[in-house]
Amino acid sequence: MIPQVKKLRSFAVLLLATASLAVACQDNRVFPLGDKIVSLLQGRPEVADAIYQYRPRGGEGEAPGMSFTVYLKRSPIVFPQVRPIVEAAAQELWSTPSNIEDVEFSFAPTVPSQPSHTSGANPTGDIVVSMSLPSHTGTVKTSGDQEPQAAADGEMFVADLLNGLQSKYGPHKTS
Numbered sequence: 001m002i003p004q005v006k007k008l009r010s011f012a013v014l015l016l017a018t019a020s021l022a023v024a025c026q027d028n029r030v031f032p033l034g035d036k037i038v039s040l041l042q043g044r045p046e047v048a049d050a051i052y053q054y055r056p057r058g059g060e061g062e063a064p065g066m067s068f069t070v071y072l073k074r075s076p077i078v079f080p081q082v083r084p085i086v087e088a089a090a091q092e093l094w095s096t097p098s099n100i101e102d103v104e105f106s107f108a109p110t111v112p113s114q115p116s117h118t119s120g121a122n123p124t125g126d127i128v129v130s131m132s133l134p135s136h137t138g139t140v141k142t143s144g145d146q147e148p149q150a151a152a153d154g155e156m157f158v159a160d161l162l163n164g165l166q167s168k169y170g171p172h173k174t175s
Helices: 003-025 030-042 079-095 148-169
Strands: 047-055 065-072 102-108 127-132 137-142
Touching: 030 047, 030 065, 030 079, 065 079, 079 102, 079 127, 079 148, 127 148, 137 148
Parallel strands: 065 102
Antiparallel strands: 047 065, 102 127, 127 137
16 A cells, blocks of 8 residues: 555544544533523523523633623613523523533623524623522622622522522432
């Protein structure tokens, strides 16, 4: 066999093995989960639209995650308004096995004229709720015109929510 053909064949086998490994390492459950949560969010009467973006495990220890942008029909947006929405989505996330570790919900008061469901979420909302599923911690950022106490109450809410989900369902399942 010609040495170049042998090298090319070896390269092709290596490339195929690498591609197979990459597909095997990706969690194929996250896209149906993201679609299911978006459908759940869009079914709520206060939600005009919702989109999501999946972020696979990145370099330097970046955990796999999902970002949701939720467009609400009414404004101004206040934290008590988003609590039940976050609870419903978090329950679905927790009870569905996936490799998701970090989740972010960004709430905005209006729907863009043509939302792009493929471009992913853009955390520019009035309230942003971030959660770390493994550590049961999170942050809540509110726009400047909301009381600072709302962010502190929100962080306590996230911790209580995640601890409650673990009590009810056990640890978040990754497999």
